[in-house]
Amino acid sequence: MSAMATPVSAPPARVIMYREALNEALREEMIRDARVFLIGGGIAQRGGSYKVTVGLLDQFGPKRVIDAPISESSFTGMGVGAAITGMRPVVEILFVDFTSLIMDQIVNQAAKYRFMSGGKGRVPLVLRTQGGSGGSLAAQHSQSLEAWFYHVPGLKLVMPSTPYDAKGLLKTAIRDDDPVIFIEHKLLYMEKGPVPEQEYTIDFGVGAIRRPGKDVTIVAWSGMVGRALAAAAKLAEQGIDAEVIDPRTLVPLDKEMILASVRKTERLVIVQEAVRRGGVASDIASLVQQEAFDYLDAPIAIVAGKNTPIPFNAHLERAAVPQEGDIIAAAKRCLYLS
Amino acid sequence: MYTPSFLEQLYRTLYTIRVFETRCIQLYRQGLIVGYFHPYLGEEAIASGACAALRDDDYIISTHRGHGHCIARGGVGANDYSPLRKMVAEVLGREDGYCHGRGGSMHIADVTRGNIGANGIVGGGIPIGTGAALGIRIRGSDQVVAVFFSDGAANNGVFPESLNMAAIWDLPVVFVLENNQYAVASPIEEMTRVPDLYERGLAYGVPSSAVDGNDVLAVYQKMQEAVATCRQGKGPVLIEAKTYRHGGHHVNDPGLYMPKDRLEHYKARDPVGIGRKYLLEQGQQTEEALRSIEQEVDRQMEEAIAFATDSPHPSAEEFLEEVQRS
Numbered sequence: 001m002s003a004m005a006t007p008v009s010a011p012p013a014r015v016i017m018y019r020e021a022l023n024e025a026l027r028e029e030m031i032r033d034a035r036v037f038l039i040g041g042g043i044a045q046r047g048g049s050y051k052v053t054v055g056l057l058d059q060f061g062p063k064r065v066i067d068a069p070i071s072e073s074s075f076t077g078m079g080v081g082a083a084i085t086g087m088r089p090v091v092e093i094l095f096v097d098f099t100s101l102i103m104d105q106i107v108n109q110a111a112k113y114r115f116m117s118g119g120k121g122r123v124p125l126v127l128r129t130q131g132g133s134g135g136s137l138a139a140q141h142s143q144s145l146e147a148w149f150y151h152v153p154g155l156k157l158v159m160p161s162t163p164y165d166a167k168g169l170l171k172t173a174i175r176d177d178d179p180v181i182f183i184e185h186k187l188l189y190m191e192k193g194p195v196p197e198q199e200y201t202i203d204f205g206v207g208a209i210r211r212p213g214k215d216v217t218i219v220a221w222s223g224m225v226g227r228a229l230a231a232a233a234k235l236a237e238q239g240i241d242a243e244v245i246d247p248r249t250l251v252p253l254d255k256e257m258i259l260a261s262v263r264k265t266e267r268l269v270i271v272q273e274a275v276r277r278g279g280v281a282s283d284i285a286s287l288v289q290q291e292a293f294d295y296l297d298a299p300i301a302i303v304a305g306k307n308t309p310i311p312f313n314a315h316l317e318r319a320a321v322p323q324e325g326d327i328i329a330a331a332k333r334c335l336y337l338s
Numbered sequence: 339m340y341t342p343s344f345l346e347q348l349y350r351t352l353y354t355i356r357v358f359e360t361r362c363i364q365l366y367r368q369g370l371i372v373g374y375f376h377p378y379l380g381e382e383a384i385a386s387g388a389c390a391a392l393r394d395d396d397y398i399i400s401t402h403r404g405h406g407h408c409i410a411r412g413g414v415g416a417n418d419y420s421p422l423r424k425m426v427a428e429v430l431g432r433e434d435g436y437c438h439g440r441g442g443s444m445h446i447a448d449v450t451r452g453n454i455g456a457n458g459i460v461g462g463g464i465p466i467g468t469g470a471a472l473g474i475r476i477r478g479s480d481q482v483v484a485v486f487f488s489d490g491a492a493n494n495g496v497f498p499e500s501l502n503m504a505a506i507w508d509l510p511v512v513f514v515l516e517n518n519q520y521a522v523a524s525p526i527e528e529m530t531r532v533p534d535l536y537e538r539g540l541a542y543g544v545p546s547s548a549v550d551g552n553d554v555l556a557v558y559q560k561m562q563e564a565v566a567t568c569r570q571g572k573g574p575v576l577i578e579a580k581t582y583r584h585g586g587h588h589v590n591d592p593g594l595y596m597p598k599d600r601l602e603h604y605k606a607r608d609p610v611g612i613g614r615k616y617l618l619e620q621g622q623q624t625e626e627a628l629r630s631i632e633q634e635v636d637r638q639m640e641e642a643i644a645f646a647t648d649s650p651h652p653s654a655e656e657f658l659e660e661v662q663r664s
Contacts, residue, residue: 037476063476069506074499077465082473084454084466085397108459109466116445117455118437153664 013164013194021163021195022052022128022184025170026090028199030060033088036174037064039075040092040128049094050130050189076102076127080110080179083125088174096131096145096183103148110179111154122177126170130184132223132273133321137186139309142317144222144274149181150250150283156180156204157251161225163193165248168202175201185223207254209261213243216331217261219284220271221247224322228271231327242331250280258284259292266297267334273321276304301330340555344390345621347415348554350631351386352613354414354422355406357639362405362429365643366589371429374458375443378406380552380584383609384516385410387557388484388577391565397452397483399467401516404456405429407486408436408446411453419638421451426642432649439652460521461487461494464513468500471509471573482568483511484561490521492535498542501576505542510568512561513539513576516551522587523595539576551579552609555616581609 016024030036037060038044038053044067047054057065068075072093079089093099099106110123133142149157158173158180160166166184173180210225211232220228225246232242243261247254262268268288270281285300303322311317332338359377366375378385385406389398392411400407405425412421428435429443436446447455454470457463467485474481491497492515504511515535519526526533539546545567549560557579564575582604586593593601617623 071499074465074496078469078472081466081469084449085470085473087473104459104462109462116441117447118440121449
């Protein structure tokens, strides 16, 4: 696939919502492969809190679209067991915050099974969940916890920012033979974007250049991509040409795309919604300083969430996570313009 | 009743587990085996009896005390002791082990032979085995899953969660609760008000009962009924097999907290001895014929040890290349 979000030569695509793109991916994969089934809370009758699984119960029936009791650890483990024995489960955990309840099954079981069994066993499981702030949902429904999964060998980690990526990456995730953590963003479900009618998938480990530029590289993923692009537009008004890179999958990470950009711009800003401490941004920064140190003309800037639980109050919530202005200021600092 | 060859196979399994554990403890003392090693001594009848009631295309999932299940499911037979060799090689961490030395005692698995595997997390396997049964229900086949777990694991939240989901979806899973009466070192009476753990299944609408876990034929019969129920789509079933460890939690735990009189009581009801008696009496075999089976297993175990000690340690270079590729 092209590294760009939309191939230049493609015919004009339909414009659909992120949640509709996800729904199409699930529907198409369930038609294509009878081993694929869905399990989670309120996904069948209700169609999911964010309407991602709407209509799938009617089309595929209750054996393949399963409403589970609020027993996250065990229905996730059931997905692991079904996967080991030949099925292709897509487990939905309503909020990434609730993955705290399933960590044994993901970290000790799913992530390690292939390795511990000497390569004989595989766990083709997709864990779909959503995270992020912005809805005044307070501290237990607004976190960005991708670093937990990034840290564990044996897991792939996908965080789509557009409807096109959401569909193509989810289809790839379902076809993957290893466990994939697929984290959506709650503010993106209603976002619209071009999605072609024809079949496509997106390879893992291939980032997307959302905006080419030459002065400073901004790496952002999930909900932060839109904010980085908005910041880049404002920077352009001030004559600063920012390149915005969306890695799309954090594991595997398209390190080469980031390094190539940094070698060109010689300046790097990494934006993550998650708290600063122990985050993925710090790891990307360390990779870049190790492999492109001589190219850097300024310290790498990390724009991240504050080290705090997400507050309920909307003003405080905004203060806790990176805003457009924070990204603009960081880019200018890298250019010694502030 | 039971054919002599069936009783012989049951006894061969019981005795093989006994010899495996006994010899491996010696290897541990010699420093050939390291890490955690949780012997199944005293509980051999449960794995042997339960696995004998399964078909080749069924599944089991095991525990940290899993050597017995892996041997019983591996199908150690008169002509094939290769599973035993792979078992010993794995607990020695060698290349020819089940998991090429990556897993060790607590992670032996062979899903190609229906063994989803042992597990280092107490209770961790319960939902995974239940999920294998969910897959069976979606595919519409008549396979069955045996989920082995313990009284300790029964107090982990995944047990009631999985039991409940297995019940609401009629899953073909037999929950085989091995009540050896200790959660590591904590006696069951101190961990619950209701030490007859099968009663918990009744609360979830699941057919549940207890069996003498030291009597291999009693376990086999109970399991056969449970498996038949599951194949008819009327699962799940919970079986509580009451038993007792012959020692502490692991090889370096002397089990001083286990009352001597109680230990002696259970040792007098030794599952291997009971199985031997069945073969002598019901199977009408001579003492000589039994000794010949035992000598054969002893010899195979020594060959397995030789195989394992000859097997190379896994290559660190290959391991690091695998890591690079992954």
